[in-house]
Amino acid sequence: MIKRSQNFIDVDKMNRLQFLLLIVILICLVILMRLFYLQVIKKDYYSIKADAQRFMVNDIQPKRGEIFLDSTNNTEYPLAINRTYLKLYAIPNLITEDPLKMSQDLAKILDMDLETIYYRLSKEDDIYEPIKSKLTDEEIEKINQLNYQGLDFVKETYRYYPDGMTSSHIIGFVGYQNDELVGNYGLEGYWEKELKGQSANFTSEKDVHGNYITIGETDGNKEVINGQDLYLTIDQAIQHFSCDELKKSVESYGALGGSVIVLNPQSGDILAMCNYPEFDPNNYSQVEDINFYNNTSIFSAYEPGSVFKAITMSTALDLDLVSPETTYFDTGAYEVEDYTIKNSDLEAHGEQSMVQVLDESLNTGAAWVSEKIGRERFKNYVESFGFGQKTGIELNTEVAGNISNLDKSGRVYLATISYGQGITMTPLQLIMAFGSLANGGYLYQPRIIKKIVYPNGKIEENQPKLIGKVISDRAAKQISAMLVSVIESGHATLAKVDGYYLGGKTGTAQIAQGGKYSSENTNHTFVGFGPAKNPKFVILTKLNSPQRAWAALTAAPLFAKISKFILDYYKISPER
Numbered sequence: 001m002i003k004r005s006q007n008f009i010d011v012d013k014m015n016r017l018q019f020l021l022l023i024v025i026l027i028c029l030v031i032l033m034r035l036f037y038l039q040v041i042k043k044d045y046y047s048i049k050a051d052a053q054r055f056m057v058n059d060i061q062p063k064r065g066e067i068f069l070d071s072t073n074n075t076e077y078p079l080a081i082n083r084t085y086l087k088l089y090a091i092p093n094l095i096t097e098d099p100l101k102m103s104q105d106l107a108k109i110l111d112m113d114l115e116t117i118y119y120r121l122s123k124e125d126d127i128y129e130p131i132k133s134k135l136t137d138e139e140i141e142k143i144n145q146l147n148y149q150g151l152d153f154v155k156e157t158y159r160y161y162p163d164g165m166t167s168s169h170i171i172g173f174v175g176y177q178n179d180e181l182v183g184n185y186g187l188e189g190y191w192e193k194e195l196k197g198q199s200a201n202f203t204s205e206k207d208v209h210g211n212y213i214t215i216g217e218t219d220g221n222k223e224v225i226n227g228q229d230l231y232l233t234i235d236q237a238i239q240h241f242s243c244d245e246l247k248k249s250v251e252s253y254g255a256l257g258g259s260v261i262v263l264n265p266q267s268g269d270i271l272a273m274c275n276y277p278e279f280d281p282n283n284y285s286q287v288e289d290i291n292f293y294n295n296t297s298i299f300s301a302y303e304p305g306s307v308f309k310a311i312t313m314s315t316a317l318d319l320d321l322v323s324p325e326t327t328y329f330d331t332g333a334y335e336v337e338d339y340t341i342k343n344s345d346l347e348a349h350g351e352q353s354m355v356q357v358l359d360e361s362l363n364t365g366a367a368w369v370s371e372k373i374g375r376e377r378f379k380n381y382v383e384s385f386g387f388g389q390k391t392g393i394e395l396n397t398e399v400a401g402n403i404s405n406l407d408k409s410g411r412v413y414l415a416t417i418s419y420g421q422g423i424t425m426t427p428l429q430l431i432m433a434f435g436s437l438a439n440g441g442y443l444y445q446p447r448i449i450k451k452i453v454y455p456n457g458k459i460e461e462n463q464p465k466l467i468g469k470v471i472s473d474r475a476a477k478q479i480s481a482m483l484v485s486v487i488e489s490g491h492a493t494l495a496k497v498d499g500y501y502l503g504g505k506t507g508t509a510q511i512a513q514g515g516k517y518s519s520e521n522t523n524h525t526f527v528g529f530g531p532a533k534n535p536k537f538v539i540l541t542k543l544n545s546p547q548r549a550w551a552a553l554t555a556a557p558l559f560a561k562i563s564k565f566i567l568d569y570y571k572i573s574p575e576r
Contacts, residue, residue, distance in 0.1 A: 062197030064159065065227030067171060067187060069236050070450050077236050080171050080188065080281075083160035086140055086153040088131040092123045095150035102148055106131065109142045121150075134158065159188075165278040166243050169295035170234065170448070172396060173281035184284075185293050187230060187448075189396035197227035197455070226455040233269040233450045238262050241565045243274035246541075249558045250276050254547035255524075259297045259427050260562065263538040265435035265529060267464040268444025270393070271537065273297050294397060301401040301424040305509025305551075306344070306361045307525045308420030308430075310483060312369055313358060314437055315381040318475035321372045324355045324482055334364040336415045341367050344508070355482050359490030361506065363419045370418035371411070378414060379406040384470050385433040386443055387425050393446040401425040420507055421517075431527055431540040433470075437479050438503070438529040438538055441471040484532045495528055495556040497564045499574030504528020504559060506551040524551035526559045530567070531575055537566050 067080035088110075095102065103118035110117075110132050120129040133156060135143075143151065159174040159181075161167075172186025183192035200223055242260045250258045262272035279292045287293070294300065316322045332348030334341040343349070343363050349356070357365030370378060382388065388403035405413040405422045416422040428446060436443040445465040452460040471479075483503030487495045492506050507525035510517035524543045529535040541558040548554045 060200045060224045062199055062224050063226040064174070064197065065191075065195040065229045067195075067230045067232065069234055070231040076231075078162050079167055079232070081160055081162065082157050085134045085156050085158055087133040087156050088135055088139075088143060088151065088153055090121055090129045090131055091150045091152065092121055092126040092129060093150075095121060095148070097148055097150075102146075102151075105146055105148075106143070109139055110135075159281075161281040164282065165280050166240055166274075167234070168278050168281050169275045169293075169297070170232075170273055170395070171281060172293075173284040175284055185396050186295060187232075187395060190394050191228075191230060194452075195227040195230070198223075198225035200224035228455070229453040230449055231451045231453065233264075233271065233448055234273070235262075235271045237569055238562075238566060239272040239274070242272040242562050243276075243278075245558060245561050246274050246276050249541075249543060249554065250546075253543060253554050255543040255554075256545045257296065258543040259540070260542070260558070261297055261427055261431045261540045262562065262566070263431050263435050263446070263540075265439040265444075265535050265538050268432070268435065268447045269450075269464070270446055270448045273448075295395060297427045298391075298393060298395055298398040299426070301399050301426050302523055303421055303424055303509045303512065304430055304525055305420040305507035305523065306363075306366075307505045307507030307527055307551075308423070309358060309361065309366045309418070310437060310479060310505045310527075311382070311385060311433060312366050312373070312378075312418045313354060313482065314471050314475055314479040315378060316354075316369045316373055317478050318381070318441075318471040319373065319377065322354050322369060324353065324478055326354050327351050328365060328368045330362060330364050332364070334367045334415070336367065336412045337410065339412045339415075341415055355485050358482050358486050358505065361491050366418040367415035370414050375406060375409070375414050378417075379403070381470075382406060382417075382423075384443070384468065385436065386429055386467070387423070387433070391426075391428055391432055391446050393428060394449055398428075399426060401429060420509060427525075427540050427542055430525070431538055434527045434529065434540070435538045436470045437476060437483070438535040439476070440473050441469050441476040443467045443470045480529075480532060483528070487528065491550075491552045492526065492528075492556045494552060495526060495559045495563075497530070497560055497567060499576055500530055500563075500567060500572075501532040501575055502528055502530035502563060503532050504556075506556055508549075508551045511545070521545045524548070524555040526551055526555035528559050528563070530563055531572060533575070536570060536572065537563070539563060539566075 064082055066078065066082065069077040069079060099118060099121040103114055103121055106112070106117050107114040112132060117131065120131065123129060161171060170186050172184050172188035174181050174188055175184050183189045183195060188195065242262055246258050246260045258276050260272060260274045261270065263269070264271055275296045277292050279287050330349040330352050332343060332346065341363055344361065349360060349362060352362060352365060382403055388401055390398050390400050402424045405417060413422055432443065432446055445467055447462060447464055449462045451462055454460070480503055483505055484501050486492050486505055487502050492504055495502060495504050504526055509523045509525070511521040511523060513521070522545065524546055525540065527538065527540045529538040539559050539562050541555040543554050546554045
C-alpha cells in the first residue's frame with residue numbers, strides 16, 4: 001500500500017512538473033512572438049519612435065523675398081518687407097503673482113479681453129501660453145515696468161507694407177492658409193514660390209528634458225534658400241498722385257469705385273495701377289467685402305463703350321477702307337437686320353467725316369465702318385490687339401474678357417461691338433491696345449517686374465517684350481491725329497492740358513443688369529496719351545457708376561489732372 005501511494009505521488013508530481021514546463025514553454029513562446037513582433041514586424045515604427053525621443057527636428061525658415069520700387073537715383077523704395085516684432089507669452093507654472101491682478105494689468109495695457117488673459121495665466125502646469133503678437137514699443141515698455149515673473153517675449157517675423165493701401169492691389173498680402181503663411185493676390189500670390197524661398201531642417205540630439213545637445217549628433221538634409229527680391233516698374237510719384245486723384249474723383253462723383261492705369265507705351269512698363277476701394281495689406285482681414293482684394297484693373301472685365309471706337313477706326317484705317325476724310329451720311333439711325341442703332345444724343349448729324357465720328361462719338365458711324373471691315377477681319381484685328389486673352393502680366397487673378405459675340409454671324413453683333421457693346425475686356429487690355437495706337441502700332445506685353453535679385457546677388461533684368469505689330473505706321477499716325485482732335489474740338493475738351501497736344505477717347509457704357517442694359521447705371525472710361533508727337537505715357541481712367549451723365553465730365557477731367565502732373569514731373573516743355 002505504501003509503495004502504491006508513493007508511485008501515485010510520483011506520478012502526480014510528474015504531471016505537475018510537466019504542466020509547469022508547458023506553461024513556461026508557452027510563456028517563452030509568447031515572449032518570443034512578442035519580441036519578433038516588436039523587433040521585426042514593428043521595427044521601423046519603434047525605431048522612429050525611439051528617434052523621436054532621442055532627436056529633435058529644427059525647421060529653418062528662409063527670409064521671404066522683398067518687393068521694391070526701383071529708383072533712378074539708386075534708392076530703393078520698399079513696398080513689401082520683413083519686419084521683426086515681439087510676441088508676449090506666459091509661462092503659467094512660473095507665475096508668482098495673483099493671476100487675476102496680472103490679467104487686469106495686461107488687459108489694460110494690451111486692450112484685450114480680461115477673461116481670455118486670465119484663462120491662459122491660470123493654467124498652473126502649463127509652460128507656454130501665447131498672449132499677443134506684434135506688440136508696440138509702448139506696450140513692451142509698460143509690460144517691462146510691471147516686472148512680473150512668468151512673462152517673456154519671443155521674436156516673430158511678419159510681412160510689412162510701408163505703402164499701406166496705395167499699392168495694395170499690386171502687392172496683395174501674406175496671410176494664413178491651413179496654419180501656413182502664404183502669398184495671396186497681386187505679386188505676393190503670383191510670385192509665391194519665388195518670394196517664399198526654400199526652407200531647410202536639421203536633426204539634433206536632445207536630453208531627457210527635451211533640450212538641444214550642442215555636442216551631440218546633427219544632420220542637415222537640405223540647404224535653406226532665401227526668397228528672391230522683386231523690383232518694379234511702378235513710379236512712386238505717379239502711383240501716389242494717381243491713386244490720390246482716383247479716390248478724390250470717386251468720392252466727388254459719387255461713384256461705386258474706379259481704376260487708373262498709367263503706361264509707358266514705348267516699353268509696356270506699368271508706371272501706376274490703382275483701384276478704389278482699396279484695402280490695407282497690413283490689416284487685410286479688416287475689409288467689408290473680400291471683393292476689395294480683387295485688382296479690378298485685371299480682374300473685372302466690362303463693356304467699355306465708345307472708347308472702343310478708336311479700335312474699330314484704326315482697323316479700318318489699317319485696311320485702307322477709310323481715311324480720316326471719308327464721309328457717310330448720318331440720319332441718326334442705322335438699320336441692322338431687325339434692329340435700329342441710334343446715336344447716344346439721339347440726333348441726326350448729316351454728312352460726317354471719320355474724324356467727326358470720333359469727335360462726336362457717333363454710334364451710327366462706328367457701325368457703318370464695321371460693315372466695311374466685316375466680321376472675320378474685325379475679329380482677327382480684335383484678337384491682334386490682345387482682346388479675349390490674358391495679357392500675361394505677372395499678377396494674380398487676371399481674366400481674359402469675352403469676345404465670343406464676334407463668332408456669331410448676326411450683323412447686329414458686329415455693329416454693337418464696333419462701339420463697345422457686346423464685348424468685354426479688362427482696363428489693362430484696353431490701355432495696352434491704346435498703347436499700340438500711340439507708339440506706331442506696336443503691341444507690348446505689360447511689364448511690372450523690372451528686375452529680379454537672387455539671394456546670391458545675381459540680377460536678372462526683365463526686358464520689355466514686344467508681342468507684334470498690330471497696325472501700320474501710317475494708320476497709327478492717322479488714328480493718333482484723330483484722337484488729338486477728340487480732345488481739341490470733340491467731346492473730350494475737359495481732358496485738355498494747356499500747352500500740349502494730347503489724344504484720347506471717352507466711353508460711357510450702360511451696365512448690363514438682368515439681361516438688359518440699365519438706363520441709369522453706366523461705367524465711364526477715358527483712355528488717352530501724350531504728348532501726341534512722341535508719347536511718354538498712356539493713361540486709363542475708369543469710374544464705376546458715377547452720378548454724372550457722361551465720361552467727358554468725369555473720367556476726362558481725371559485724365560487731365562494726372563497728365564498735367566506727369567508732364568510737369570517729366571519736365572516736358574510745352575508744345576504751344
